[in-house]
Amino acid sequence: MPLLLANSSPVRDWESFAVADGPPRPVYGFRGASGIDGTLSQAFGIAAATGAAVLLSGDLALLHDSNGWLWAHQRHGRLTVVLLDNGGGGIFEQLPIRCDPDAELDFERLFAMGQPLDQSRLAAAHGVPSRQLASAADLPDALAWSLEQPLALLRLHTDRRADADLRQGLRRMAASTPAPG
Ligand SMILES: Cc1ncc(C[n+]2csc(CCOP(=O)(O)OP(=O)(O)O)c2C)c(N)n1
């Protein structure tokens, strides 16, 4: 099934860490512009063009185009939205600005900008059902459930600081692993 990767961490993580021998599928992105705007509307467009699609999006990207849910009322094709909800812009956790713990920087307000809004309720206002996932291990069952719905939102909470540490650890590991051959 076609997959749309939102800008910010989803597309970067996929490029960096997706297994190379995973099942083949069309993957869409819109890196040229690299904006987080219009993400949900674009996913509806891909679902309409291909019949069915999955969007992998961060919380701010999804919220930025929350009016995209209006497409639910004139939908063509089915869409599953997988929301990685880390309470703001997790991408910024990887900037060196986080390095100095004594720095006078209101990181949460100026960079992370987490929004106190329940995205499941927002989707529900448009008649879109959702499931809250306790961990990534719930994803296969939740995806199977979502495929039975015309539209669905799957919401997975993650800890953006822990995620940034994990990425850094994986990069260090890759850099210290000798190339094959
Ligand atoms: C239209 C637009 N506004 C602002 C930005 C700057 N920006 C880049 S990534 C990002 C945060 C995205 O947060 P989220 O979608 O939650 O993904 P995460 O970083 O947590 O993976 C922002 C605000 C942008 N790229 N495009």
Ligand SMILES: [Mg+2]
């Ligand atoms: Mg986020």
